[in-house]
Every structure is written in C-alpha cells, then in structure tokens.
Amino acid sequence: MLAAAAALSAGAFGSVDQDYLHQARQMQALSFAAHIPLVCFGIAFPAIVLFVEWLGQRTGDPLYSVLAKRWSKIMLALFAVGVVTGTILSFELGLLWPNFTATFGSVFGLGFTVEGISFFLEAIFIAIYVYGWGRLAPRAHLLAGVPIVITGFAGSLMVISVNGWMNHPTGFRLEHGRVVDVHPFAALFENKYFWHELVHMYLAAFMVAGFAMASFYAFGWLRGRRERYDRVALVIPLTIAALASPVQIVVGDWAARDVAKTQPVKLAAFEGLGKTEKGAPVHVLGWYDGKEVKYGIRIPKLLSLLAYHHVNAEVKGLDTVPANDRPPVNVVRYAFQTMVGIGTALALLSVFFVGFWLKTRRLPRSSWFYRAILAAGPLSLVALISGWITTEVGRQPWVVYNVMRTSEAVTGASGIPVGYAALALVYLGLSIAVAWILLRLSRVPLQLPGVGTDAAR
C-alpha cells in the first residue's frame, strides 16, 4: 500500500534531474565513514575511562589515575573531531537530500531533536570531566563522567531509531506527496527494526574502540614497551572487546533473522539469492552474476537453517521484486561477507584470550598473539564500515524503504562533484591531522609517581 502511494508522487518537492546522484551518495557515504568510527569512541571510551578511574580510586594505585587522565584527553580530542564530522552529516541531510528532509522531517525529526539534547548533555559533561581533573572532589569527578556514558548510549539510540525507521517506515501516511497522520513516537520507537540495529551497533562500538586501543598498545608491546603501565593499558580495552565480540555473533544472527522477516530482498542481496528457494544454501566468496552466485563455496540449506531455523524453510529471492528495486548485490554481499568473516575471526581471537587468561592467569607470551591484536584494530574498523555498507547499500534504491527512492530525495542543485572533491580533500587532511595528534599525545612523557614504576620513561 505504501509503495503504491509512493509511486504516485515524489515527496514534497517532486522529482528533479540530478546527473550526479551517485556522487551525492558517495559523498554521504564518505562523511558517514569518517564519522562512524568516532561515534564508537564516543560510546565506548567514556565507559572504559570511567572504569579505570574507578579502579584507581578503589585500589589507590596512581597508575590508573594517570592512565584515565591521559585517555580522557584523547577522548576529548576525538569527541571534538566527532562534533564537527557529525555537524557535517546534519548539514548534508539538507544539502544533499532536501526532498527527503522536506517530506519526512516531521516524522523522523523527533529522533534528532532528542539526540541534539543528549549531544548537548554529552558535550557539557565531557567538558566538566576532562577539565575537572584535580579541580573536583574524586567522587564528584567520577560522577560527572556517568552522564557521558548514558548520553553516548541515548544519542546512538536516537540516531539508530531514525535509521531503523528508514529501513522499516511506519507512523505516517502519504497523501499527494505530503505526510499526514504523523505519529513520531510510534514511527521511531514502536519500530521492531531498530532494536537489533541498536544493540548490534552498541556492541560494535566497544569492539572497535577496544580493539583499536589494544592494537596501539600491542604495537608498543612488540616494540618492547611492556611495563606495568603498558600492560594495563593493553588489557583493559582488550577485555571489553573480547567480551563484546562473541556476544556480537549471537546479536548479529538475531539481526539477520529480523532482516529476513522485514526486508527479505536485503537478505537475498546479502546472500546473492537470485530465486526464491526452499532449503536455500549459503555461498562463501564467489560472484553474483545477476542470477546466482558463481565460483562460491556452497553450503547447502544453511541459509534456510540460519534465517528460519529450519533446513527446508523458503527464503525469498531477489526475483520477488522488479530489477530496478534491487540493491547492487555484489557490493552488499561482499560487505556482508567481510563483516561476518572479520567478526568471526575477532570472536575466535577473543575466546582464545579469555580462555587462555582464565586458565593460566597470565598474558600470552607469543608475539603472534600481539600481532593478531595489532591487526584486530584496523580489521574491526573495516568490519564496522562493511556492516554499515551492508545495511545502507542493502536498502537501496530506497532512502525510505519502499516509500521514497534515493533518486527522488536528492538535491536539484548543481556542483555535487565539486563539493565531493572538496570534502574528500578536507577529510584526507582531517585523517592525517587526527593520526598526527594521537601520535603526539601518545609521546607526552608519563608522570608516574612512586618507586618501582616506570617513571623514568
């Protein structure tokens, strides 16, 4: 019914000709890819830093306080960059997709309004926390950090509620391109789709931040930096990532089953399933040629089993919708396989670490373990981006699933390639700058008091 309504109209502004739709999409994707890793740090870093500060207050060991204070400065620098990349995203909702915002702003806007407020609170308390070291009582300082953890979660809940709505739009009706009967609350929060996205992303944040930080200290370990401070800085983020990774597999499986129910075409694109099939197989690697997956490793009936917990369940194929309603299968499929492959490898590494430690009560001594941790940081980032490609490109050609096409949402303004090129250059500079500042901050000498520590370093 919704699809029929959409076919009759193209939103508040009607359709425009835009020769550079593809560039507009890439520009949005680039902005997103620049922002999303910073979001992970925004979610996970405060929890990790607070834990370390709490350990310091509980044990009285100054090492933890020094570590927490140092990390909090990096947290603030990354937050500052996240603030500006997030601003760009909010600009682009209007700059690139004015018809999307003009038509549906009133339906999904509530999510961003609440997100704006939670972002406000996050900025306030991150400032109080980072500038409050040594100026607030220890208990008050620890307390000032709690709202950062809560608002980090609340903010991602709001943004993902909007993404969930784009994937599973409800809470409105369309009449002549205008939304009527708008129920923002129902649209955003009574939406089944967004819960799995939220939990999946929340755990991903802890994986990415944890592995990225552990990766840095694993590099130091391989270069011979193995003092108390370095070891603690390695194991704390590693532990949170190692616990989140295996759980992520269970959550990811749940997410895929929900996708099978609500967006069967997207699931078919994940797996390159051309035709509706009973007892559908899974293919690892290979290439989708427009009808089926060629040269892949075929595992019979696995898809039916995974998606519906039944070996002969019917799985809908791409042929259930016309060709121009299908996403680009190979992009989605390879992004999905990359995410699942890396996620599985990280979970195995995690289980090894936790199991090894519980058994021996010490860290592994083999350099290979630290090399694996070193690789886990960048790999977790790749998995994160792949995951978002999976769900966002998998939603194509729709911006609002089965209601508005991305080509209908795009701006009529010219000059997209110029903007794209400019933004790409700026973001290239930005990533170099962030790498530089992180390196500089990491080289500030440690100030550890007491005897028997590595204060001399």
Next chain:
Amino acid sequence: MQLADVPLILMLVGLAAYTVLGGADFGAGFWQLWGGSSERDKEIREHAHHAMGPVWETNHVWLIFVLVICWTAYPTAFGSIASTLSVPLFIAGIGIILRGTTYALRSGTATAREQRLIEVAFAASSILTPFALGTVIGGIASGRVPVGNARGDLVRSWVNPTSTFIGVLAVATAAYLAAVYLAADAVRRGRRDLADAYCARALGTGVVAGALALGGLFVVRDDARRIWDGLSGGAGLAAVIVSAAAGTATLALVYRSHFEPARVTAALAVAAIIAGWALAQRPDFLPGLTVEEAAAGHSALVAVIVGVAIGAILLVPSLALLFGLFLRGRFDPYKAEDEPVPGSPRRTIVVRPRLTMLAAGCLAIGAVLTFFFETSWAHIVGISALLAFVGLGFVTLATLVATRETDSQ
C-alpha cells in the same frame, strides 16, 4: 501565538544563544589571527585559546539544535533553504571541520612555528564560518529562497548586499563579543594587563560593529524592503531600539571596566536584533510560505515541543553547572594542573566468585533466549542478559586482569 510559532521561538532562542556563545568562540578565534611573536602577543592569544576550552563544544551544539528543530517542525522550509543555499552552508561546514580540527591539533603542537600555523588556520576558519552563516541569514531575510528543491539562484541567493552585510556583521559581532568576554575572563584570572588589552579591542570592535549595524540598515532598505518596513515601525522598531540601547550601554560598561554586566548587555543587544528580524519578517518564513503553512502537523509539533521541554529539565541545570564552574574560574589554567596524582595507601579489590558466576549465567540465558526463541519478550530478556554479561564480565574480568598485571613486575 499559535502552536506553529512555538518551535520557531525555540529556534530563535537557539540562534541567539549560538550567536552570543558560539559567536564569542568564533571571535576568540578571530583574535588569534593578530599580533606578532612577542611574549605579550603570545599571551594575549593564549588567553583567547584557553578561555573557550571547556565550553566551545557545548556552544557549538546550539547550531545543531537550531537545524534539527527546523527540519522537524518546518521541513519544507528547511529543504528549500538547505538546497538553495547549499554553497554557503557547505562553506560553513568546511569551516567548521577546519575549526574543530585545528582546535584539537593545537594541544599537540611542539614548536612555536607549528603553533602559529595552527592558530592562523584556526583563526581563518573562525572568520569564514560566521561569515558564511551570516550570508545564509541574509539570503533568507532578503527573500531569495523560494520554496522547492534548489529553486533559488545558487549564487545570487547568498552573494548579494544583504548577505554580505550580515556576513560581515556576524564576524564583527563575534570579535566584539569575544573581546568583552575575554576581558571579563582576564579580570577573573587576575590578569589586569590582558583585561586592558581586550578592553581596547572590545571598544574598537564595538564601535565598528555598531557603525556597521547602522550603515547596514540602509543596505537593508534598498535590498530587503520587507525587513526594512518591519524594522522601521511597531515591534520591529522597538527591538532595534533595545538593541541599540544595549549596545551603547555595553560600550559604556566596557569603557568603565565593568566587564561582567557588559557580558549581559552585549548578549541582549544580539538577542534583540534577532528578535527584530523575526518580528520584521513575520508571518512569512520564506516568500509565499508563512510560518503556519511551513509548520509540520500537530502531532509532530507537539512531539518536538514536549521533547525540548523534557530535555530542558535536564539541560538547564547542566548548562548552569558547566557555566557556573567555568565562570567561577574552576577550569582556569594553573600550574598544579599537571602534577602527578599523589599516591594513597594501596588496597586490594576482591572480586567475588559469585559475580563471575552471575556473568556466566547471563551469557547462557541470553544466548539461549536470543537464539532459540522468536517472541519479543524472549528477545528483550535475552538481549538484556547478553548486555549484562558484557558489562558484568568486563568489570570482573578487567579488574582481575588489570590488578594481576599491576601487581606483577
């Protein structure tokens, strides 16, 4: 006043807050452009940098606040503005990226040359951004944004007399506000010399901004007749008079070195002129689109208003806490800042085995409920249990691992 006006008022409050608070931060960037390499010039710049440290991110969020309310409550107006004025908005966006990046970078600079380079880039983006945002306001105020997807002229919508005037005025106002605020901050820090330096800057830019505002009225008369008509009579005129009076009072207060009350009057001057603009332009949002017509449906408006009202309950005390600490000088730099934390007697933490068991139980229950059951309640309980496992498991395991590593050499 109708329901459709309420989000607009929230937006104008946000815009005023952004112009005053964000503006003062832009101005602090502006003042880092000037001066040579003498110790005094360096100190003047350092003061500007440090004074905004704890608040600039918070101040920036006002812009996001205005944007999100606009697209939620007046979606067609937002889509029309963002598409027609995409060029200056994009320029502002690039300015914001440069500004945030260079601000973060400054703490990592090691040499004077590096620092100067970063400062100049920061200052340049602090001038570019308010100018570009000012041209956006000018485009809207002079009626150059028609309703529709990029229906207006992509160049002339923001390259025009009103836009240029408001852009320049935005930069001048920012510099002026910053100078007033930095003078007040310098007095609090007990730095009379810095206060004098910024007092002189405040008087200079205050006169410039005032003259610009007056001269600009003639630009508006020729280029944006509707606004001129609104400002030259009735409530619009009253707002102009309030603004002018507050601006003059600020100059007098600054001249007599009463910087704290000058903060308030300077903010009032800015808020009054923003109110004046809105009063002059009403009832139109864009040409041919009144605020009433631009507004979203009843339920969406109520949702936004209720959302902001509930948010305000949390936000107002939090803002008060931050600015209270900030204005009382609790965040001012002092030498003891980087002293190491004094060591206190060591205590050991005992992790109860029961906690570990509980975590393992959560994992088992969570995995089973999430994987084998299809009902929502099973998923709610299952996912909660899985998250509880990660949280509990982290606290117990990380405590065990970390204390083990700190105790062994």
